[in-house]
Amino acid sequence: MEIYDTEEEQVEALKRWWKENSTSTIVGLVMGIVIILGWNYWQDHKKERAAQASATYDQLLKALDDDKKDSADKLAERMQEQFKGTEYAAFSGLFQAKLKAQQGDVAAAKQILKTIAAESNKALGNIARIRLVRLMLATGEYEQGLQVINEVDAKQASSYSANYDELVGDLYVALDRLDEARTSYQNALREGQPSPLLQFKIDDLTAQEKLEAPK
Amino acid sequence: MLTKIREKAQGAFAWGILIVICVPFALWGIQNYLDTGKEAPVASVGDKDFFQRDVNKAYEQYSQNLQGMTIDEQSLKAQALEKLIKDEVLLQYVHAKGLVTTDDTAREFIQSLPYFQVDGKFDDKRYKTMLNLQKMSSAEFVNRIKSALIMEQFQRSIIDSSFATKYDVESFFKIQNQQRDVDYVTVAVQKTAEQPTEEEITAYYQQHQDAYQTPEQVSIEYIELSLEDIAKTIAVTDDKLKAYYEEQKDQYTTAERRKISHILFAINDKTDEKTALEKALNAKKELANKDFAAVAAEVSDDKLTAKTGGDLGLFNVGVMEKSFEDAASALKLGEVSNPVKSAFGYHLIKVTELAPGEVKPFDSVKNEVTKAYQKAQAENAFYEAGETLTEMSYENPDNLKTVADALGVTIKKSALFTKDKGESIAAEEKVRSAAFTEEVLHGNNSAPIELGTDSLVVLRLLEHKAAAAREQKDVKPEIVAVLQSDKARRQAAETAKKIKAKLQAGDSIQAVAAENKLQVKTVAGLTRSKDGLPLVLSDAIFRAAKPVGGKSTVFIAELPAGEQAVVSLSKVKEGVMTEDDKKQLELATKNIAKAFGQTEFNALINSLQADADISVKR
Numbered sequence: 130m131e132i133y134d135t136e137e138e139q140v141e142a143l144k145r146w147w148k149e150n151s152t153s154t155i156v157g158l159v160m161g162i163v164i165i166l167g168w169n170y171w172q173d174h175k176k177e178r179a180a181q182a183s184a185t186y187d188q189l190l191k192a193l194d195d196d197k198k199d200s201a202d203k204l205a206e207r208m209q210e211q212f213k214g215t216e217y218a219a220f221s222g223l224f225q226a227k228l229k230a231q232q233g234d235v236a237a238a239k240q241i242l243k244t245i246a247a248e249s250n251k252a253l254g255n256i257a258r259i260r261l262v263r264l265m266l267a268t269g270e271y272e273q274g275l276q277v278i279n280e281v282d283a284k285q286a287s288s289y290s291a292n293y294d295e296l297v298g299d300l301y302v303a304l305d306r307l308d309e310a311r312t313s314y315q316n317a318l319r320e321g322q323p324s325p326l327l328q329f330k331i332d333d334l335t336a337q338e339k340l341e342a343p344k
Numbered sequence: 345m346l347t348k349i350r351e352k353a354q355g356a357f358a359w360g361i362l363i364v365i366c367v368p369f370a371l372w373g374i375q376n377y378l379d380t381g382k383e384a385p386v387a388s389v390g391d392k393d394f395f396q397r398d399v400n401k402a403y404e405q406y407s408q409n410l411q412g413m414t415i416d417e418q419s420l421k422a423q424a425l426e427k428l429i430k431d432e433v434l435l436q437y438v439h440a441k442g443l444v445t446t447d448d449t450a451r452e453f454i455q456s457l458p459y460f461q462v463d464g465k466f467d468d469k470r471y472k473t474m475l476n477l478q479k480m481s482s483a484e485f486v487n488r489i490k491s492a493l494i495m496e497q498f499q500r501s502i503i504d505s506s507f508a509t510k511y512d513v514e515s516f517f518k519i520q521n522q523q524r525d526v527d528y529v530t531v532a533v534q535k536t537a538e539q540p541t542e543e544e545i546t547a548y549y550q551q552h553q554d555a556y557q558t559p560e561q562v563s564i565e566y567i568e569l570s571l572e573d574i575a576k577t578i579a580v581t582d583d584k585l586k587a588y589y590e591e592q593k594d595q596y597t598t599a600e601r602r603k604i605s606h607i608l609f610a611i612n613d614k615t616d617e618k619t620a621l622e623k624a625l626n627a628k629k630e631l632a633n634k635d636f637a638a639v640a641a642e643v644s645d646d647k648l649t650a651k652t653g654g655d656l657g658l659f660n661v662g663v664m665e666k667s668f669e670d671a672a673s674a675l676k677l678g679e680v681s682n683p684v685k686s687a688f689g690y691h692l693i694k695v696t697e698l699a700p701g702e703v704k705p706f707d708s709v710k711n712e713v714t715k716a717y718q719k720a721q722a723e724n725a726f727y728e729a730g731e732t733l734t735e736m737s738y739e740n741p742d743n744l745k746t747v748a749d750a751l752g753v754t755i756k757k758s759a760l761f762t763k764d765k766g767e768s769i770a771a772e773e774k775v776r777s778a779a780f781t782e783e784v785l786h787g788n789n790s791a792p793i794e795l796g797t798d799s800l801v802v803l804r805l806l807e808h809k810a811a812a813a814r815e816q817k818d819v820k821p822e823i824v825a826v827l828q829s830d831k832a833r834r835q836a837a838e839t840a841k842k843i844k845a846k847l848q849a850g851d852s853i854q855a856v857a858a859e860n861k862l863q864v865k866t867v868a869g870l871t872r873s874k875d876g877l878p879l880v881l882s883d884a885i886f887r888a889a890k891p892v893g894g895k896s897t898v899f900i901a902e903l904p905a906g907e908q909a910v911v912s913l914s915k916v917k918e919g920v921m922t923e924d925d926k927k928q929l930e931l932a933t934k935n936i937a938k939a940f941g942q943t944e945f946n947a948l949i950n951s952l953q954a955d956a957d958i959s960v961k962r
Contacts, residue, residue: 183445288954
């Protein structure tokens with residue numbers, strides 16, 4: 130570190146430094162301020178948008194509570210357009226798919242779930258896919274359903290494997306491939322939480338040989 | 345360099361340098377001090393730390409929900425921590441995903457909570473009082489509510505958006521309402537009189553040593569301090585008792601009962617003070633030949649009491665204004681006061697009932713006083729003796745005599761008892777567990793044990809009997825019984841196996857049953873919900889493989905008492921919806937959808953937890 134002997138020398142040094150660096154200092158400062166302001170604006174905007182999305186979404190939930198299916202459907206549609214890309218848009222999609230499925234428009238429901246499965250994050254993607262396959266099971270697209278589950282990246286789905294395995298079991302039962310169904314159900318039971326219905330499904334598929342051996 | 349700086353410290357530049365250097369140092373210093381005072385977190389999720397106090401708080405709330413249940417504290421605390429972590433993981437996730445609650449929503453929700461409402465309306469004062477009680481600021485509370493609302497919004501979004509298709513519902517009923525037809529025979533366990541051989545008994549005895557042991561036992565000597573015993577020894581004199589009686593006179597006094605009525609002449613916009621007083625004086629005159637209640641009903645401005653003759657009920661000091669009270673307490677029974685002024689106006693007051701207060705004379709309560717006096721005096725002595733007991737029994741761990749002599753109490757002895765059961769003093773669970781601690785078994789005095797609030801025990805070991813094997817000859821009858829019943833069961837199982845083999849070979853169940861002198865029972869259309877059969881049996885029936893190609897499935901189910909049921913399952917009929925089910929179809933669909941949603945949500949939560957950065961210190 131330089132040590133200056135007199136105050137005049139210090140002032141001189143300061144002046145010299147300022148002459149050399151004034152432009153870049155000012156540009157730097159201005160840029161800094163712009164960035165901070167811009168960032169703040171962006172944050173505020175995001176917050177505002179999120180608050181709006183949440184409020185509109187609450188309206189949708191309210192309409193569902195009151196069993197106003199038409200206005201719920203419209204609100205869900207609006208949410209997905211206006212707040213595309215937000216979590217709330219995806220939630221609205223899930224509800225709209227439910228509405229469509231209830232009204233018998235399975236094709237529309239599937240399309241919505243397919244979109245969410247493809248575009249959303251891991252959590253919602255898995256949830257949408259599980260429901261999509263459940264619709265396929267109902268409409269007899271068993272092989273296609275197995276295909277969808279087959280294509281799931283195991284790493285992405287680890288915590289959901291019990292859900293998938295039970296569905297796979299259901300699909301195999303529908304295809305009358307009972308041995309494979311049994312194995313899938315047993316996997317689901319091992320991975321997930323105990324469920325009476327799943328236990329019933331397993332018990333229903335008990336193999337003959339098992340009982341030939343003395344208990 | 346530092347000296348140079350100090351020399352130049354008057355210059356502006358140097359000041360600048362000093363500030364630049366010193367401030368961070370100073371702050372760093374503070375940081376370090378703050379850090380050392382900090383406790384270590386017990387768990388963390390991302391950058392959120394949880395401390396023991398958070399766990400304790402959560403545990404308190406958690407255990408309040410489980411009031412009356414005895415679950416051990418440690419595992420409850422672990423559960424509380426688990427829940428804290430689970431909630432935090434979810435909270436961080438929903439925040440990261442940009443979920444928010446608006447201020448309006450939070451406000452609306454808070455205002456709808458009944459705790460903060462008075463007469464069905466939100467009350468700000470009550471809200472603040474309640475928060476103060478919880479030592480929580482409004483901002484903190486609103487934040488918590490907001491977090492809770494977001495998490496709830498998220499949970500709803502997943503669970504409520506799930507659905508069940510017609511196929512799902514039909515599959516459910518196919519299984520749920522399934523019917524099965526069975527025939528079965530039950531092979532009973534026949535008691536056998538056959539005596540097992542000595543070798544068998546010895547072998548069994550040697551293999552099951554653990555089962556044939558006398559439990560570990562101890563006997564103890566102990567000192568018991570009890571408040572009651574000390575109280576009995578407190579000497580009393582009449583003088584002391586009387587002094588105590590004087591001091592505690594309130595305890596031995598019944599208060600005066602004074603019931604009053606009044607007539608009010610209100611002072612308000614229409615009636616000034618003078619008019620009110622005049623009215624009061626007139627009424628007073630009228631009362632000379634008129635009933636107080638009648639006048640009250642007629643003229644009193646206190647409309648509420650006017651109907652009941654002005655009755656104000658029992659007179660309590662401290663409720664009314666002083667002028668009113670003075671007048672009311674000075675009156676005799678039946679007397680009517682002169683007009684008395686209060687903030688409301690002028691009152692005429694009448695005492696309608698008067699039972700004078702009574703002080704019970706010393707002689708009539710002497711027994712009570714003696715007991716109370718002795719107990720009060722003994723409390724000090726008990727406390728002091730307790731201190732002495734604690735100290736001396738600790739300082740002289742190898743005997744009780746020292747402290748017993750010092751306290752002038754006798755050492756008592758117990759009979760032998762086990763960890764689970766004892767008599768008299770050993771009936772106390774605390775005493776038993778203290779007696780079996782390492783410390784006591786090694787020959788030291790126990791720590792003081794509190795039995796209730798007014799009894800204190802210190803004990804030491806007298807005799808210790810280790811667990812010991814019981815001799816074979818002593819336990820022979822027990823072993824014989826076990827072996828015999830084992831054998832009987834085995835025989836039943838063998839018979840059952842033979843029957844099963846015959847049925848599988850194609851023999852009719854009637855023929856086989858007749859051969860073995862058994863009864864065939866037939867159940868057609870058995871459902872899961874129908875009872876009547878033993879649970880193990882109907883469970884086994886629904887777990888059995890379905891008959892294939894017209895050939896019944898034959899299997900054995902062991903019933904609780906060891907009987908063997910040989911079952912032939914002849915038919916499985918797919919379930920259909922009953923009329924009742926159809927009526928409830930909407931509800932059933934909803935419930936199945938909800939169950940789906942719940943499993944999906946659980947999977948989601950597990951997935952979040954698997955991905956989160958959680959560390960728990962053990």
